[in-house]
Amino acid sequence: MTTVSCPSVRSVAEAEPPFAKVLVANRGEIAVRVMRTLAEMGIASVAVHHAVERSAAHVLLADEVVELEGATPIAAHLDGAQIVRAARAVGADAIHPGYGFLSENADFARAVGEAGLVFIGPRPETIRLMGDKISAIEFARANGVPVAPSVMPTGDLDAFLAEAEAIGFPLLIKAAAGGGGKGMNIVRSAADLAEAARLAASEASRYFGDGRIYAERWVERPRHIEVQILGDGRGGAIHLYERECSVQRRFQKIIEEAPAAALPIALRDEICAAAVRLARAADYANAGTVEFILDADGRFHFLEMNTRLQVEHPVTEMVTGIDLVRAQIEIAAGRDLRLAQDEISLRGHAVECRICAEDTENGYLPATGTIRLLEHPQGRNIRFENALSRGQKVTTDFDPMLAKLVVHGRDRGEAIDRAIEALGDLAILGVTVNVDHLARILGHEAFRAGALHTGFLVEHAATLAPPATSEAERDRALIAALLGFHEFRELMAGVSEPHASIGFWRN
Structure with a gap:
């Protein structure tokens, strides 16, 4: 583990920042996002990275850098003990976990506190309570929050299967410690129940080290609605309204928006409450x-309940004007919530598209490559959350999400139109991305009408497929690219700079 000092990028500090230095225990676009707010608050940032990430954007942006040891990049970022030691070595006051990695790890949160540092997130016991799907459901039920008919594990598989069958089909079998769509199986008949339970338990053990599963009634064509909350840890809590996250592939979100499409006000109030x-x-x-x-x-x-910052938090920020990372930092420092519920209002509509390195025509398989060209849209109503650079290698070491394109409009229609236009202005060459697929989703008549549900992509697969392209059209596109972009000419010719820009020449 080595540390390196970097030039400061902090802006003018506000009076009495809550911390002097914060280590960001993450990477990529979320690390950059957190560091941006730290700089605005006058707080020094510390980046952590594996050896293969020495030139990564979050490393170059930070005030200070710690290189982590690890057999793989993921192993390094999951080494909580090493990260805590790093934070203490550089004199950090607190650790911000971002999302993913250690953000919902109760043991890590506890270790941070025991080391005399502040964990910028919920208490360890809260993370543990809500991280276990079974205890979270039981807690919700006990506090008057509606839950689906469900069956919890008892250690007796036959009894579990009998109770599950009694609920009726279809059923969703889920991992108790799950997330990200892992360990989930939809069961539509009693004949498939035992095998689905076995498969879910196997996946749960493999991915989470916990083979417990439970079953709940599956809702056909459900919408996925989530509510952003802030709590002060003393019984005070507010909501920042809801987000729609219904467009998913393999139980993983790819488009989110705030507020939800065509949600009646009374229903919104009930869900938020x-x-x-x-x-x-x-x-x-x-x-x-x-x-x-x-x-x-x-x-x-x-x-x-996700006890962390969400990937899709920017859409809430754009419609409320509230910096959620700043709120996290202030709450972690013991400060009161700045806003009362009646001071929070919605302004317009925001849409977020997750830009992923994946082949949407081949089962969303992750794609790899080297970014040869990166051009992204800019504007007052656009946020392009990323940590990308030309020449960056895209590997399978990390999640395939490369960036997030977030667009705001006066209403949903304008936000959708602006998002489609922004996607058209986004160019990433060198790796297969899902940009065109996202534009087709946004432009689909059912999406525009707000007819959303978690099976949207499956239901409309035929009409979301890319249009057939003739050889002549492909040739015209290649010619246009060769004429318009010297980066493309360089890539096609395989000639490096500066020679690619010189033109014809002799030895």
Whole structure:
């Protein structure tokens, strides 16, 4: 583990920042995002990285850098003990975990506190309570938050299967310690129940080291609605309204928006109130998200609570004007919530598209390559959250999400139009990305109409497929690229700079 000092990028400090130095225990676009707010608050930032990330954007941006040891990049970023030692070695006051990696690891949060540092997130016991899907459901039910009919594990598989069958089909079998769509299987008949339970338990053990599973009634064509909350840890909590996260592939979100499409005001109020009730009951501290499933009849039930910042948090920021990372930092420092519930209002509509290195025409398989060209849209209504650079290698070491394009409009229609236009202005060459696929989704008549549900991509697969392209059209596109971009000419010719720009020449 080595440390390196970097030139400061902090802006003019505000009076009495809550911390002097914060280590960001993450990488990529979320590390850059957190560091941006740290700089605005006059707080020094510390980046951590594996040896293969020495020139990464978050490393170059930070005030100070710590190189982590690890057999693989992921192993390094998951080494909580090493990260705590690094924070103490550089004199950090606190650790911000971002999302993913250690952000929902109760043991890590406890270790941070025991080391005399502040964990910028919920208390360890809250992370443990909500991180276990079974205990979270039981807690929600006990506090009057609607939950789906469900069966919890008892250690007796035959009894579990019998109770699950009694609920009725379809059922969703889920991992108790799960997330990201792992350990989840939809069961539509009794004949498939035992095998689905076995498969879910196997996946749960493999991915989470915990083979416990549970079953709940599966809602056909459900909407996925989540509520952003902030809690002060003393029973005070507010919501920042809801987000729509229904467009998913393999249970993973790819497009989010705020507020939700065509959600009746009374239903919105009810869902948001349920989220706040849960947060207050848990004496929740910091930022969190309460997720719900909504059926076609307006009935909703608790899905889970994510005890961290969400990938899709920028859409909430754009419609409320509230910096959620700043709020996290201030709450972690013991400061009161700055806003009362009646001071929070919605302004316009925001849409977020997750830009992923994946082949959407081949089962969303992760793609690899080297970024040869990066051109992204800019403007007052656009945020391009990224940590990308030309020449950067895209590997399977990390999640395939490369960036997030977030667009704001006066209403949903304008936000969608602006997002489609922005996607058209986004160019990433050298690795296969899902940009065109996202534009087709946004432009689909069912999406524009707000007819959303978690099976949207499957239902509309045929009409979301890319249009057939003739050889002549491909040739014209290649010629246009060769004429318009010297980067493309360089890539095609395989000649490096500066020679690629010189033109014809002789030895």
